[in-house]
Amino acid sequence: MKIKVLESILAxxxxxxxxxxxxxxxxxxxxxxxxxxxxxxxxxxxEQVVPRLQPGLRVGVLEGxxxxxxxxxxxxxxxxxxxxxxxxxxxxLEAALVARGLAELDLxxxxxxxxxxxxxxxxxxxxxxxEMAKVGLLSVAEGHDKPAKYPLLFSExxxxxxxxxxxxxxxxxxxxxxxxxxxxLNAAAPVFPLSCRTGDGVGAFVxxxxxxxxxxxxxxxxxxTS
Amino acid sequence: xxxxxxxxxxxxxxxxxxxxxGGGRVVSIDVQIGEWQAVVPEILTGYxxxxxxxxxLEGARIFIEDVVATARCGGCGLVxxxxxxxxxxxxxxxxxxxxxxxxxxxxxxxxxxx
Numbered sequence: 442m443k444i445k446v447l448e449s450i451l452a453x454x455x456x457x458x459x460x461x462x463x464x465x466x467x468x469x470x471x472x473x474x475x476x477x478x479x480x481x482x483x484x485x486x487x488e489q490v491v492p493r494l495q496p497g498l499r500v501g502v503l504e505g506x507x508x509x510x511x512x513x514x515x516x517x518x519x520x521x522x523x524x525x526x527x528x529x530x531x532x533x534l535e536a537a538l539v540a541r542g543l544a545e546l547d548l549x550x551x552x553x554x555x556x557x558x559x560x561x562x563x564x565x566x567x568x569x570x571x572e573m574a575k576v577g578l579l580s581v582a583e584g585h586d587k588p589a590k591y592p593l594l595f596s597e598x599x600x601x602x603x604x605x606x607x608x609x610x611x612x613x614x615x616x617x618x619x620x621x622x623x624x625x626l627n628a629a630a631p632v633f634p635l636s637c638r639t640g641d642g643v644g645a646f647v648x649x650x651x652x653x654x655x656x657x658x659x660x661x662x663x664x665x666t667s
Numbered sequence: 668x669x670x671x672x673x674x675x676x677x678x679x680x681x682x683x684x685x686x687x688x689g690g691g692r693v694v695s696i697d698v699q700i701g702e703w704q705a706v707v708p709e710i711l712t713g714y715x716x717x718x719x720x721x722x723x724l725e726g727a728r729i730f731i732e733d734v735v736a737t738a739r740c741g742g743c744g745l746v747x748x749x750x751x752x753x754x755x756x757x758x759x760x761x762x763x764x765x766x767x768x769x770x771x772x773x774x775x776x777x778x779x780x781x
Binding site: 447453532564 | 669671672673676677679680684688691698703704705736750751752753754762766770772773774775776777778779780781
């Protein structure tokens with residue numbers, strides 16, 4: 442007997458992601474899924490960005506790693522709530538694990554949650570976590586050819602941070618080729634060149650994050666009459 | 668490594684389909700994998716075989732259909748292959764193109780032995 446089926450193999454993850462999305466919407470919390478290769482600088486980026494978002498935005502972090510709590514400890518020093526998500530070998534985060542992490546955060550007291558994915562630019566692209574937007578981070582040291590080699594991720598990004606710009610003169614990173622390959626996959630995502638070492642360019646990215654969060658923020662109570 | 672997660676999800680899905688149709692052994696399954704998914708078929712089938720051991724799915728053949736990345740232009744209607752990108756349209760230059768294939772990760776059929 443042959444049974445016809447047509448269902449995404451990742452339908453289970455998609456259902457869990459939808460539950461996360463509904464929870465975040467109800468709590469008026471914005472979630473950004475931060476994706477990059479290992480060593481591109483996700484944690485350094487958070488160390489730069491989180492202090493600049495405060496106190497205007499109340500930030501929490503879900504810190505995904507295959508093993509060790511080192512990144513979670515680094516982010517914890519920023520004084521924001523952090524939940525370390527360990528995949529124990531898994532190369533990406535899935536929505537069910539994110540849901541468990543969110544349950545450990547007091548969402549009532551947060552406006553924004555960064556979900557720092559496991560360092561990997563292939564697998565995380567396939568798994569919806571219920572986030573509002575995927576934010577990619579590519580460091581110039583990794584090379585300009587990454588969009589063409591990982592089309593799924595770069596086609597789905599809402600924004601791309603181009604990191605380690607202070608190293609640009611020491612690399613063969615071809616900005617023209619990079620932009621042309623990226624725009625072949627993604628016409629709209631803004632690109633934020635920056636350096637976490639110098640702080641150059643970080644402000645523009647912080648401004649974008651604030652704009653992403655604004656629609657979800659509760660109306661200012663200061664203006665209310667009741 | 669994501670093949671392991673995908674194989675586990677596939678095993679769960681095939682088992683659900685099997686039970687919904689009266690049980691029996693699974694003879695084969697049909698799977699579509701889009702070019703952009705970066706799934707290695709041999710690794711996926713290896714994990715599937717491993718996870719299926721000792722279950723009614725053990726020994727099932729997996730037929731994988733590779734789906735070429737394809738896009739359609741919203742301007743001129745051209746359908747074209749889009750391996751590393753799909754913008755702009757190679758014919759009219761419009762950026763109003765959309766991906767129509769290449770992101771599949773689908774179970775499309777299950778064959779049972781009764």
